[in-house]
Amino acid sequence: MINFMDLSIGVLSKQVGCKVPTIRYYEQIGLLSKPLRTNGNQRRYTQMHLQELAFIRHARELGFSIDSIKQLIAMNNDYEANSSGHLADEIAIRHLKKIEKKIEQLSLLRDEMKTMLVACAEGKSHNCQVMNILSDHQLCEHDHS
Amino acid sequence: MINFMDLSIGVLSKQVGCKVPTIRYYEQIGLLSKPLRTNGNQRRYTQMHLQELAFIRHARELGFSIDSIKQLIAMNNDYEANSSGHLADEIAIRHLKKIEKKIEQLSLLRDEMKTMLVACAEGKSHNCQVMNILSDHQLCEHDHS
DNA sequence: TATAAAACCTCTAGTCACTAGAGGTTCAAG
DNA sequence: CTTGAACCTCTAGTGACTAGAGGTTTTATA
Numbered sequence: 001m002i003n004f005m006d007l008s009i010g011v012l013s014k015q016v017g018c019k020v021p022t023i024r025y026y027e028q029i030g031l032l033s034k035p036l037r038t039n040g041n042q043r044r045y046t047q048m049h050l051q052e053l054a055f056i057r058h059a060r061e062l063g064f065s066i067d068s069i070k071q072l073i074a075m076n077n078d079y080e081a082n083s084s085g086h087l088a089d090e091i092a093i094r095h096l097k098k099i100e101k102k103i104e105q106l107s108l109l110r111d112e113m114k115t116m117l118v119a120c121a122e123g124k125s126h127n128c129q130v131m132n133i134l135s136d137h138q139l140c141e142h143d144h145s
Numbered sequence: 146m147i148n149f150m151d152l153s154i155g156v157l158s159k160q161v162g163c164k165v166p167t168i169r170y171y172e173q174i175g176l177l178s179k180p181l182r183t184n185g186n187q188r189r190y191t192q193m194h195l196q197e198l199a200f201i202r203h204a205r206e207l208g209f210s211i212d213s214i215k216q217l218i219a220m221n222n223d224y225e226a227n228s229s230g231h232l233a234d235e236i237a238i239r240h241l242k243k244i245e246k247k248i249e250q251l252s253l254l255r256d257e258m259k260t261m262l263v264a265c266a267e268g269k270s271h272n273c274q275v276m277n278i279l280s281d282h283q284l285c286e287h288d289h290s
Numbered sequence: 291t292a293t294a295a296a297a298c299c300t301c302t303a304g305t306c307a308c309t310a311g312a313g314g315t316t317c318a319a320g
Numbered sequence: 321c322t323t324g325a326a327c328c329t330c331t332a333g334t335g336a337c338t339a340g341a342g343g344t345t346t347t348a349t350a
Contacts, residue, residue: 008346010297020298021338029336040345042298051280058279062254066336072279089262096258099251106248109207113241117234134203134217135196153317155326165327166309174307185316187327211307 002036006044016053023053031056031066031073064095151180151189161198168198176201176211176218209240 013020026032032053035043045053052073059069068091075087116134158165171177177198180188190198197218204214213236220232 008298019338022336024299025337038298038345040298041300042345055280060336062258062279063251092258092262096255096262099255099258103248103251103255106208106244106251110241110244110248113207113237113244117237117241134207135200153326164309167307169328170308183316183327185327186329187316205307 002038002044003046006036006046007050009043009045012045012050012053015050016057018053018057026053026056029066031070062095063099064091068095148189148191151191152195154188154190157190157195157198160195161202163198163202171198171201174211176215207240208244209236213240 007015009020009023012018013023023032027034033049035045035049038044055073056069059072060066064072071091072088152160154165154168157163158168168177172179178194180190180194182188200218201214204217205211209217216236217233
């Protein structure tokens, strides 16, 4: 039963800030529930869908993988799992650790890039130091990542 | 003319710390020069290849895209472009800015995740705050990225 | 009412940087 | 000589989208 207040995919896209093809993609991979269709086969979304998609977008923007989001949604749909412990915050803690590790790695990279650019500025020579420093990495330890 | 000192792909892989399929991939996309082959069609790499691959790996580990690395290598091969200015460090500066922006975004995300987990710990309620906070994002401004 | 443009649809394939696996050949060691 | 390791090409998959072809439906305007 489609309600005149239901949203076309374009309207939903604008309200949530998620591209139309991405919404279709989410439905295809089973992340977002399928909406009802008009007689012309167009999707019409309810406010429930809007909240569902907003949840997904928020989690994606926080860097959760689609798989983690599926788990979160499954937990939300399963009242028993919800009451059996804080599985959602375990997922979030795991994710926070990933973010913190990524920040650490990027900070090391930033420092290395800055060092390289400082050397490049001081070099002032004909051969650019960026190239030299990248080339100077041969046979070194491989623990950058 | 293959020299007995030339390296098989497996040896090169170990010395540079780059997987065999990735080495083949780099050759396929034109990033790494093609080596000579044995009569049995096996690749044999010179020390020049080793330096070339080390350069590529270093740049990749620093987060340069393959396209940027292609540009850097092209500049290295073109003496005139090399002498016409510090194009390599312009690429590096551009890249540094990307890294710094990414760190900033991740730091915001980390802070948001921490806030969420603190709320979750204090909540102690039946409904986990991670789910609630993700759900509370509806119709907000979309400037997370 | 007719028309044209906008918005919708499915499907296929591409993006980026790899990665995996099938099915075969060559090399090296015992 | 035999066997296992290392090599080869080729195709397709990974994750999270994104693009485009070719078509249908909806909407707004004259």
